[in-house]
Amino acid sequence: MTAVAADPSLARPGRGWVLACLYPLVALLVALFVAYPLVDLLARAVFADGRLSLGTLLRLLSDPYTLQVVGNTLVLGLTVAIAGTILAALYAYAMTRVDMPWKPVWHFLALLPTISPPILMALSLILLYGRRGLITHELLGMQTTALYGYRGLVAAQILSYFPFAYLLLLNLFRNLDASLEEAAGTMGANPGKVLTTISLPLLTPGLGSAFVLLFGYSFADLGNPLLLGGDYPVLSSQIYLTIIGMYDIPKGAALAVILLVPAVLLFFVQKKLAERTAYASVGSRGSTQHPQVRDRAVRFAALIVCGLVSVLILMQYATVFAGATTKLFGIDNTFTLRHFVAALTTSRAALLDTIGLAVMACVASAVVGVLIAYFVARTPMPGRGALDFMANLPLAIPGTVIGLAFALAFNHRPLLLTGTALIIVVVFSVRSLPYATRSGVASLQQLHRSLDEASTTMGATSGQTLWRVLLPLVRPAVIAGMIFTFTRSVTTLSAVIFVVSPHWSLVTPAILSQMDRGDVGEAAALSVILVVLVLLVIHGAPRLLRRDWRDRS
Amino acid sequence: MDILPAKTLEIKGLNKAYAMRGGRSVPAVRDFTLRVEPGEFVTLLGPSGCGKTTILRTLAGLEEPDEGQILLDGRSITRLPPHQRRIGLVFQNYALFPHMTVFENVAYSLRIRKARDEKVRSEVRAALKAVDLDEMGSRLPGQLSGGQQQRVALARAMVMQPDLLLFDEPLSNLDAKLRVQVRGELRRLQKRFGTTAIYVTHDQDEAMSLSDRIAVMNAGQVEQIGTPEEVYARPATLFVANFVGQVNALPGRVLQRANGQVTIEMLEQRIVVPADRCAASEVLVLVRPEAVRLVEATPGRLAGIVEELEYRGDQIEYRVRVGAMLIVAVEPTLGRGGRVAVGDRVGLQLLEDALHVLPAQRPAPGTPLEGVIRDATLG
Numbered sequence: 027m028t029a030v031a032a033d034p035s036l037a038r039p040g041r042g043w044v045l046a047c048l049y050p051l052v053a054l055l056v057a058l059f060v061a062y063p064l065v066d067l068l069a070r071a072v073f074a075d076g077r078l079s080l081g082t083l084l085r086l087l088s089d090p091y092t093l094q095v096v097g098n099t100l101v102l103g104l105t106v107a108i109a110g111t112i113l114a115a116l117y118a119y120a121m122t123r124v125d126m127p128w129k130p131v132w133h134f135l136a137l138l139p140t141i142s143p144p145i146l147m148a149l150s151l152i153l154l155y156g157r158r159g160l161i162t163h164e165l166l167g168m169q170t171t172a173l174y175g176y177r178g179l180v181a182a183q184i185l186s187y188f189p190f191a192y193l194l195l196l197n198l199f200r201n202l203d204a205s206l207e208e209a210a211g212t213m214g215a216n217p218g219k220v221l222t223t224i225s226l227p228l229l230t231p232g233l234g235s236a237f238v239l240l241f242g243y244s245f246a247d248l249g250n251p252l253l254l255g256g257d258y259p260v261l262s263s264q265i266y267l268t269i270i271g272m273y274d275i276p277k278g279a280a281l282a283v284i285l286l287v288p289a290v291l292l293f294f295v296q297k298k299l300a301e302r303t304a305y306a307s308v309g310s311r312g313s314t315q316h317p318q319v320r321d322r323a324v325r326f327a328a329l330i331v332c333g334l335v336s337v338l339i340l341m342q343y344a345t346v347f348a349g350a351t352t353k354l355f356g357i358d359n360t361f362t363l364r365h366f367v368a369a370l371t372t373s374r375a376a377l378l379d380t381i382g383l384a385v386m387a388c389v390a391s392a393v394v395g396v397l398i399a400y401f402v403a404r405t406p407m408p409g410r411g412a413l414d415f416m417a418n419l420p421l422a423i424p425g426t427v428i429g430l431a432f433a434l435a436f437n438h439r440p441l442l443l444t445g446t447a448l449i450i451v452v453v454f455s456v457r458s459l460p461y462a463t464r465s466g467v468a469s470l471q472q473l474h475r476s477l478d479e480a481s482t483t484m485g486a487t488s489g490q491t492l493w494r495v496l497l498p499l500v501r502p503a504v505i506a507g508m509i510f511t512f513t514r515s516v517t518t519l520s521a522v523i524f525v526v527s528p529h530w531s532l533v534t535p536a537i538l539s540q541m542d543r544g545d546v547g548e549a550a551a552l553s554v555i556l557v558v559l560v561l562l563v564i565h566g567a568p569r570l571l572r573r574d575w576r577d578r579s
Numbered sequence: 580m581d582i583l584p585a586k587t588l589e590i591k592g593l594n595k596a597y598a599m600r601g602g603r604s605v606p607a608v609r610d611f612t613l614r615v616e617p618g619e620f621v622t623l624l625g626p627s628g629c630g631k632t633t634i635l636r637t638l639a640g641l642e643e644p645d646e647g648q649i650l651l652d653g654r655s656i657t658r659l660p661p662h663q664r665r666i667g668l669v670f671q672n673y674a675l676f677p678h679m680t681v682f683e684n685v686a687y688s689l690r691i692r693k694a695r696d697e698k699v700r701s702e703v704r705a706a707l708k709a710v711d712l713d714e715m716g717s718r719l720p721g722q723l724s725g726g727q728q729q730r731v732a733l734a735r736a737m738v739m740q741p742d743l744l745l746f747d748e749p750l751s752n753l754d755a756k757l758r759v760q761v762r763g764e765l766r767r768l769q770k771r772f773g774t775t776a777i778y779v780t781h782d783q784d785e786a787m788s789l790s791d792r793i794a795v796m797n798a799g800q801v802e803q804i805g806t807p808e809e810v811y812a813r814p815a816t817l818f819v820a821n822f823v824g825q826v827n828a829l830p831g832r833v834l835q836r837a838n839g840q841v842t843i844e845m846l847e848q849r850i851v852v853p854a855d856r857c858a859a860s861e862v863l864v865l866v867r868p869e870a871v872r873l874v875e876a877t878p879g880r881l882a883g884i885v886e887e888l889e890y891r892g893d894q895i896e897y898r899v900r901v902g903a904m905l906i907v908a909v910e911p912t913l914g915r916g917g918r919v920a921v922g923d924r925v926g927l928q929l930l931e932d933a934l935h936v937l938p939a940q941r942p943a944p945g946t947p948l949e950g951v952i953r954d955a956t957l958g
């Protein structure tokens with residue numbers, strides 16, 4: 027290879043064999059780690075005693091209890107999706123269109139839940155409103171279990187997941203072409219008419235998208251239903267109890283399939299909606315300079331919404347922090363660091379494993395994601411459409427289902443991965459692959475093909491073009507994707523709960539089991555450590571990396 | 580469509596500054612005053628950032644002025660919100676509503692004003708017919724070409740029978756050929772409906788061919804308001820001279836004033852111009868390239884060496900070195916293409932009728948005079 031490269035006369039343009047060899051490898055990886063576990067899971071649900079039979083599924087679907095669980099899941103999802111979308115829309119509107127002080131603070135606080143494990147919400151809600159909660163028991167003197175069940179789940183899931191909808195709508199509100207609203211104004215429409223005839227119709231697909239997104243998150247959530255569900259079982263917690271508690275794998279698999287079907291349907295709905303939002307955003311020469319509403323009443327209302335939500339979120343984090351630094355929260359409130367010490371000693375392995383495996387997953391999903399993005403956006407490889415579809419599929423699948431599918435599919439030779447570190451890395455990577463691929467495809471599509479052609483005419487192979495020209499240009503997107511993978515990996519519970527093992531423990535399951543044992547202080551301390559770690563990575567990594575680049579140039 | 584009587588627009592002492600970060604404010608428009616007669620087509624011409632778009636948006640009610648008044652037929656509309664103004668604005672990116680058909684886009688203002696259905700139908704049809712798009716009513720804007728979208732935007736602004744029609748660089752997203760074609764249509768429609776119109780552009784060709792009058796703007800202020808001929812032939816400042824076309828600006832000195840005539844020494848030549856064109860003693864003599872003729876280099880005549888020559892098909896541009904200066908001359912080709920070559924010594928004849936004299940001590944705001952002269956002469 028070096029000999030060839032040393033002789034320029036042998037360097038012919040158009041050699042793409044490096045990438046050509048990588049294509050089947052990447053395709054194989056995706057088939058093995060995305061398609062195979064899902065097919066295997068489906069097979070378990072529809073095969074009984076080696077024969078195709080829908081018996082297990084049908085029996086489950088005629089069982090009143092299962093039907094009630096499915097109904098619960100749907101009702102919870104609908105509530106969270108409706109309330110969360112409204113809240114996110116109000117928040118995004120206030121942030122983009124109302125002249126309001128301290129916007130960076132409201133933004134930061136609203137985004138905090140996107141980077142913390144969802145069980146953190148459950149933990150702090152229990153500390154505040156639980157049987158011995160600070161507010162319900164200590165302040166109000168109540169002895170109540172009202173938190174456990176539907177109400178608590180709605181509160182926890184809205185607080186945990188509305189920020190994702192807020193982010194989606196924030197971009198949409200920002201990118202809505204301002205001149206459309208101005209044009210309507212000059213044609214005689216008052217602000218109310220502008221809202222109903224122009225802004226809302228243009229935002230409808232986006233609002234639908236937020237709704238579907240929240241619905242999906244609610245479906246996939248495992249931590250909150252386990253901790254707060256009480257006598258309100260939903261599908262994800264039911265799968266967990268069926269597998270872990272009853273060890274009924276066919277039934278668990280069938281339940282997972284029941285959860286999978288609506289999740290995949292939602293995925294397609296959201297894809298359609300996302301395509302329709304495209305036309306509302308700014309075209310070639312539109313304007314995103316939206317006038318800010320200065321009306322006193324509106325400003326006041328906006329401040330109330332953002333302030334209240336922010337205070338609620340802040341209260342959750344403050345509570346967890348307090349829980350981590352007091353001997354026994356609500357009972358013995360003396361300051362102590364012993365929970366942190368305990369967390370850093372007894373859970374040290376879990377912390378280190380989590381960080382190490384998440385970093386490996388970052389690299390893996392970035393590499394595979396960029397390669398898939400390149401094949402999809404830049405090459406005429408046969409089957410690249412299917413590859414793209416497969417790489418995006420994990421987006422549609424609830425974490426519980428992925429985790430279960432992996433644990434079952436790789437539980438026997440020759441692919442015995444259960445219990446190893448590799449299965450955790452692969453689960454992390456597969457879950458983040460859609461984001462890595464999509465951001466890669468998006469940023470490659472923004473680069474004109476003439477760049478590739480220029481590179482090729484100057485004698486580069488397609489591999490060299492990717493490495494020397496395209497990769498440096500899409501690097502910001504890749505870095506952002508890696509940070510995202512890291513965040514998602516260290517905070518997920520649902521995806522890893524079936525693949526952790528005594529050898530390889532992770533932080534979120536550790537928090538869950540500490541909560542089960544009643545070790546609230548240590549659970550809180552671990553949660554705080556996790557949030558701080560993620561904040562450090564999110565804010566530190568880009569800065570570090572940027573300095574690195576400057577030094578080299 | 581009935582045609583309403585056109586209105587007079589008066590803008591008085593308009594001032595607008597933008598607040599920047601750190602509490603500073605940057606003036607965008609300074610003391611802008613303009614009177615536009617009923618049915619008149621006035622263009623605000625200037626480089627980007629000169630404040631022309633801010634003025635337009637203030638007229639539409641999309642920005643509030645810090646000071647000043649906007650009057651339509653003597654009635655102040657300065658503080659009215661946009662939807663109470665009845666002013667049609669054609670946006671640079673057309674701002675067609677992507678979720679409505681062409682028909683519904685044009686019908687929008689009528690529907691907002693709760694017009695009856697048959698009235699909506701007949702007026703929209705008439706407006707679409709006026710821009711030759713009567714077949715396209717059921718399409719979505721995304722299915723139209725740029726030129727067609729442009730015309731829908733125009734029809735949409737016209738159908739509301741605005742008191743004032745505003746154009747914000749409406750042709751800048753079209754390709755060159757289409758731009759020329761659409762601007763002709765635009766002018767015809769405006770004349771036909773007789774609506775008072777303000778047009779904003781940075782393209783001097785567009786301004787020249789469309790306008791009754793042009794206001795040339797620079798750094799938030801008006802440099803000159805006049806007909807296209809006035810602005811081109813008798814620019815008030817060097818900035819205007821440069822912005823509306825290529826110009827040779829030759830420094831000169833007044834030698835003598837007598838009998839309503841002024842003698843100016845320039846490039847070791849003497850020229851005589853009427854006194855009313857010149858009051859200062861140090862002057863700049865402006866001459867457009869097409870007013871410079873290449874002639875035989877006879878003794879005593881202004882002469883120089885041809886340094887560059889650019890063949891343009893219908894014209895040839897010569898750059899002739901005279902001492903430290905390059906003088907630009909443009910001649911129609913007329914089959915004499917090969918008459919002069921690079922390196923030839925040629926005489927230069929300046930058409931005296933086309934000379935325009937400016938006092939030298941008034942540089943364009945914010946521009947050092949030396950730089951301007953160099954830029955002007957080196958093209």
